[in-house]
Amino acid sequence: MERQADKQWWTKIHDYLNNKDVKLTKADLDLLRRIRQGNFADKEIDPFEDWDFEKDDAELFAHPFNQATEPKRRFVPSKWERLKVSKYMLALKKGWMKTLAQRKQEEEDQERENDKLWDVWEDDTIVAWKPRRMPKPITAPKRDLPKHAESFNPPEEFLFDENEKKEWDAADPEDKEKNFLPAKYDALRKVPLYEDLIKEHFERCLDLYLCPRLLRKKVNVSDMSQLIPEMPSPNDLKPFPQQMSIEFSFHSTCVRALAISPNGLYLASGDEEHNLVIWHTRTSKIVRKYKLPNRVVDCV
Numbered sequence: 001m002e003r004q005a006d007k008q009w010w011t012k013i014h015d016y017l018n019n020k021d022v023k024l025t026k027a028d029l030d031l032l033r034r035i036r037q038g039n040f041a042d043k044e045i046d047p048f049e050d051w052d053f054e055k056d057d058a059e060l061f062a063h064p065f066n067q068a069t070e071p072k073r074r075f076v077p078s079k080w081e082r083l084k085v086s087k088y089m090l091a092l093k094k095g096w097m098k099t100l101a102q103r104k105q106e107e108e109d110q111e112r113e114n115d116k117l118w119d120v121w122e123d124d125t126i127v128a129w130k131p132r133r134m135p136k137p138i139t140a141p142k143r144d145l146p147k148h149a150e151s152f153n154p155p156e157e158f159l160f161d162e163n164e165k166k167e168w169d170a171a172d173p174e175d176k177e178k179n180f181l182p183a184k185y186d187a188l189r190k191v192p193l194y195e196d197l198i199k200e201h202f203e204r205c206l207d208l209y210l211c212p213r214l215l216r217k218k219v220n221v222s223d224m225s226q227l228i229p230e231m232p233s234p235n236d237l238k239p240f241p242q243q244m245s246i247e248f249s250f251h252s253t254c255v256r257a258l259a260i261s262p263n264g265l266y267l268a269s270g271d272e273e274h275n276l277v278i279w280h281t282r283t284s285k286i287v288r289k290y291k292l293p294n295r296v297v298d299c300v
Contacts, residue, residue: 256298270297
């Protein structure tokens with residue numbers, strides 16, 4: 001009950017010598033915490049304090065700290081260090097181990113290799129450098145040859161009249177068959193600069209850049225029957241109806257609509273002559289027959 005009433009119950013300990021309860025202070029708790037963590041009880045003591053040696057204190061070091069004699073190993077070269085150095089020297093000569101300068105140079109070379117650009121449209125005989133694990137170069141598609149209308153001196157039938165020019169100006173760019181107006185000049189030196197030259201070059205670069213780069217192999221088929229899939233044998237498709245068992249004969253024109261009742265006993269059909277017939281599916285007898293004037297039965 002005392003623990004429920006006092007939240008600081010855990011700071012009280014019982015002094016069996018004096019038979020009374022003692023409440024620990026914050027300093028006492030800090031002291032116990034430092035002892036349990038393996039530190040000095042007094043937090044003001046620094047076990048790792050720097051020790052500054054001054055010149056005036058040189059006389060204090062007239063005698064060594066340890067009176068033991070110096071061991072022989074301090075005056076003889078270490079065998080294991082020699083073996084370790086020999087191992088490192090061999091690794092450097094064989095190239096198994098790289099120095100810091102060599103590693104830095106390799107990283108720079110790798111970055112330089114990654115920054116290289118490879119023209120996928122060029123031929124192997126032209127490009128000296130080619131990256132590993134890259135697809136084969138693809139021949140860039142050639143541009144269409146110029147037609148008669150693109151000549152600087154085209155025939156008269158390729159020139160636009162006034163009405164055709166107005167229609168060409170009023171049409172949308174996507175609907176135009178040609179993106180230029182055919183013009184006629186007396187000499188080649190009088191031909192002005194083509195306005196859309198840079199734009200067309202840029203669009204061609206985009207086409208080459210966005211090309212899927214997929215080589216399609218042409219299939220040479222000598223026998224065209226190889227392209228036709230093999231039809232299954234009729235014996236493999238059995239069982240299937242082989243003869244007519246029920247015939248619904250009434251309509252003389254095209255039947256526009258058919259519908260079967262949910263219980264499957266009746267069938268409704270309508271034709272172009274405004275006839276609506278209700279059949280019995282098991283006996284093919286006509287149950288009802290309706291004539292709908294001026295109405296083609298296209299839904300039943």
